[in-house]
Amino acid sequence: MTPDAPAATPTLTASEANPLDEVSPISAVTVRPGDRPAVEADRAPCLQCGGVVDDDGYCTQCGTKAPSPRDHFEEQPAPWVAGVCDRGIRHTRNEDAMALAVDGERAVLVVCDGVSNCVDSDVASLAAAKAALDVLRPPLPKGLGVPESVAAAVTKVFTDAAAAGNKAVLETVHDDVPNPPSCTFVAAVLEGTTVHYCGIGDSRVYLLPDAGGGQILTVDDSMAQVLIMGGTPRAEAEASKQAHSITKWLGKDSPDVVPRVGQVEVTGPGWLLACSDGLWNYASEPDALQAQLQAAGSSEPHAIATHLVAFANKSGGQDNITVALARVGQRPVEEVSTSSTSDSSTVGNNAAPDGGESHG
Amino acid sequence: MADFSAAVYQNEFLPDGGTDVHAIVTIECSGAGTAGQTGSGAAGEIIIIDTSGSMGQSAMAAAKHAAQAAVNEIVDGTYFAVISGNGAAFLAYPLVNSGPAMVPMSDATRAEAIDAISRLRSGGGTEISTWLDMAGVLFTSVPQVIQRHAILLTDGENNEPDQVLDEAIARATGYYQCDCRGVGVDWKVEEIRRIAQALLGTVDIIPSEAQMAAEFEAMMQKSMARGVADAQLRVWTPQGAQILFVRQVSPTVEDLTSRRTAVNDLTGAYPTGAWADESRDYHVAIRLAAKDVGQEQLAARVQLAIGEEVKAQGLVKAKWSDDSELTTRIDQQVAHYTGQTELAEAIQEGLAAKAAGNEELATTKLGRAVQLAKETGNDEATSKLRKVVDIDDEDAGTVRLKKSVEKADEMALDTASTKTTRVRK
Structure with missing residues (x-):
């Protein structure tokens, strides 16, 4: 991501209503009579202490702010596919988004990461992820059977998916917004033993086998990547000042929304991972991520995704965190896929938010 | 039936490791009616x-x-x-x-x-x-x-x-x-x-x-004109938090901290007496365990209750941030009333020192009072102080005790010491 803008200052709307505020510009009314409650009915217990969350959106015991459904959501469309999308610690809202789908043996993982100094990037990223997923739902075309034509046909689908995501981003914004929203986009489609993937920006797709070396499938569109291409070691490049400035994105001012596309054959059991930089900031190299998969101590993707998010938060949680996982090569023994078609069923208390209306 | 509303003024941003949250809560009552005429008794x-x-x-x-x-x-x-x-x-x-x-x-x-x-x-x-x-x-x-x-x-x-x-x-x-x-x-x-x-x-x-x-x-x-017979200020704080103080700061400074009675484990009630159509300001200071930067939590729910019924509520929040531009600001209302509270103390301590014959301490305290009255725009305090001290430098708080002072002027300064002004317009 581009370097973060300072957290948005509270809007000082009080000045029209209260003459005191004209002379006290930093004195903002935080609650007014008649304000709508911050959360709807049917609230989940406090994540911190298990206490009851009040109408005002805060725990009645420990005062912790209850996360909105946009701040933290989870999906598990099949026992072998799951994702967790989380606000992290340092950011005031979750501008990451994901959208997952499973159809039989086929899995689609989409991750978008909203650019943090833009207006409504949380709305835009979720809209983009959902729109791109819809394009990737049907099986990929086989072309004329020869590898070249398959590749061309798949590239066309991914390009359409990126275009649909881009269109969705543009539709979230009025023309006159000075800082229009934008986001990254990665997608991974597992069909049989083949992984097709594409990327724009610096979210990533990894293939992480249980045994042997893993690999970063996508290539970042970032200043860090430019440095890496120029010969700078990855660790050094990713720590550089402009590392997180992205060179391609979805959104109004994007120079180009054609993704870089690729494919790889799965040779053994392991995990397909799509994630935002909120995770890979703390474990960029495949072996570092493989170590965390091990550390999760589970063969269940939802548990592993939860562990990876917790790992990123424990490491500082400087950015929003998205982890989407699909088991490849071999299903875990206890899980047999029964349903032929299942969409993103939800896990836990936090359903996937729709349309971003519930943010903020 | 009387209506109450609450508004909260604070800088909710705390620096990394910050623990103390200050807020001014303004409670306003309207439609109070007349004492004894509202059917409640x-x-x-x-x-x-x-x-x-x-x-x-x-x-x-x-x-x-x-x-x-x-x-x-x-x-x-x-x-x-x-x-x-x-x-x-x-x-x-x-x-x-x-x-x-x-x-x-x-x-x-x-x-x-x-x-x-x-x-x-x-x-x-x-x-x-x-x-x-x-x-x-x-x-x-x-x-x-x-x-x-x-x-x-x-x-x-x-x-x-x-x-x-x-x-x-x-x-x-x-x-x-x-x-x-x-x-x-x-x-x-x-x-x-x-x-x-x-x-x-x-x-x-x-x-x-x-x-x-x-x-x-x-x-x-x-x-x-006080049609609301009795009301309580209730302050909820999260588990483990400490209330540093609860003060009424307008129209007068009254420390209510020690007058808490427990409503439940986390909520205390403070007496406010009867209400007319009026507005009062309360300064609430809460100490919390620091959370990570980026975290947000509620520091207090400040409520106005009549009997068991909560009529208005203001939320005092804490958000930890590493943006020093946000965290170093002091809310103007908080700063104003902090100054006015110190002003009341300086006047009372200065007059007490003067009565005890400690002219040096009296001069220092009343000098500080002059300075604070200027800073916080309390013109009434300034004019009353002028009858007790000669002011050499208002901004620096340099004063001399007057040789002869009317006793009534000194007493007027004393009784008025707790009266506060609102933020200067």
Whole structure:
């Protein structure tokens, strides 16, 4: 991501209503009579202490702010596919988004990461992820059977998916917004033993086998990547000042929304991972991520995704965190896929938010 | 039915490791109606007049006139009584020996009371504890009265050990409210302020006898406008949090911290007394365990409750941030009232030092008061300070104690020390 803008200052709307505020510009009314409650009915217990969350959106015991459904959501469309999308610690809202789908043996993982100094990037990223997923739902075309034509046909689908995501981003914004929203986009489609993937920006797709070396499938569109291409070691490049400035994105001012596309054959059991930089900031190299998969101590993707998010938060949680996982090569023994078609069923208390209306 | 609203002014951003949250909560009441007329219960007023021997003929005449003026302001139907106080307390009106010792106001009882007041004579000492206790007894005799208010006038020092007065104050605390006025310069501000603060009332000096009637009239009018009999300020804080203080800061500074009663494990209630259509500001300071940067939590729910019903709520928040531009700001309201609270302390400590003969400390404290009065725009305090000190440099707080000071001016400065101004417009 581009370097973060300072957290948005509270809007000082009080000045029209209260003459005191004209002379006290930093004195903002935080609650007014008649304000709508911050959360709807049917609230989940406090994540911190298990206490009851009040109408005002805060725990009645420990005062912790209850996360909105946009701040933290989870999906598990099949026992072998799951994702967790989380606000992290340092950011005031979750501008990451994901959208997952499973159809039989086929899995689609989409991750978008909203650019943090833009207006409504949380709305835009979720809209983009959902729109791109819809394009990737049907099986990929086989072309004329020869590898070249398959590749061309798949590239066309991914390009359409990126275009649909881009269109969705543009539709979230009025023309006159000075800082229009934008986001990254990665997608991974597992069909049989083949992984097709594409990327724009610096979210990533990894293939992480249980045994042997893993690999970063996508290539970042970032200043860090430019440095890496120029010969700078990855660790050094990713720590550089402009590392997180992205060179391609979805959104109004994007120079180009054609993704870089690729494919790889799965040779053994392991995990397909799509994630935002909120995770890979703390474990960029495949072996570092493989170590965390091990550390999760589970063969269940939802548990592993939860562990990876917790790992990123424990490491500082400087950015929003998205982890989407699909088991490849071999299903875990206890899980047999029964349903032929299942969409993103939800896990836990936090359903996937729709349309971003519930943010903020 | 009265409406309450709450607004919170604060900088909710705390630096990494920051623990202390300050907020000003403004509670505003509208549609309060008239005391005893809102259907929630009857109101009662007691006028307590000092009739000790120190009250000279003209002072006594002025006091009677003032008491009569106050009686005239009492709304029909309000239960009332008049106490004449010296070394003991006497029921001046109504003239009863048993049963209810307060009567509803009507044309007839008003005329009777005015006549009874005109017959009062002065003599004897000043034992205020007996006055306070009698007021309590009178209110107890009319259980239908739920809103209890008294006006107390004195002209001299109390002739009782402090402890005796304090015990009487304690018996009255939480039962009735009392506004106190001193006439002349022979009474002690500190003593009478103790009564007024405990009984959620005001204290002031009436410098001249001629002003007495107008002052009593105004006091009674204010009391009659309080249509909300009693309300509590409730403060919820999260588990493990510590309340550093809860203060009323407008219209006057009153520290309520020690007056907390527990509502439940996490919520305490503080007395606020009766309300008219008015707005009061409260300064709440909470200490929390620091959370990680980016985390947000509630530091306090500040509520105005009548009985068990919460009528208004303001949320005091804490958000930890590493953006020093956000975290280093001090909310202007918080800064203003912090200054005004220090101003009240500086004036009281300065005058106490002066009375004790410590001129150096008095000069320092009153100098600081001059500086704070300027900074916070409290012009009334500045003009009252000018009568006690010569100001060399207002901004630096350099002052000299005046050679000769009118005692009344010093007392006026003292009684007004807790009055605050709102943020300058």
